[in-house]
Amino acid sequence: MWIFDTYCKVCAELWGRVKGVTRESTVYPQSFYMHLPDPHAHGEMIEALESRFRTEECSFKTIFGTLSGHRIFADRKAF
Secondary structure, X not given: OOEEEEEEOOEEEEEEEOOOEEEEEEEOOOOEEEOOOOHHHHHXXXXXXHHHOXXXXXXXXXXXXXXXXXXXXXXXXXX
């Protein structure tokens, strides 16, 4: 069994192989997560992002554990 995750403009796709190749697509808003070890040192950057895009403080799970940071609702071209 394998799972392959791709992101195509407005949707996320999950590919799997249980009984043949399968693909599931779901609409997903363009966004990314950002964690900064010292957010106070990057206050101006965070304020600039908040003025240009919708943002929200959040926690998210990674392979390194749960991190706190921001979710920025923008595409990958934001930077």
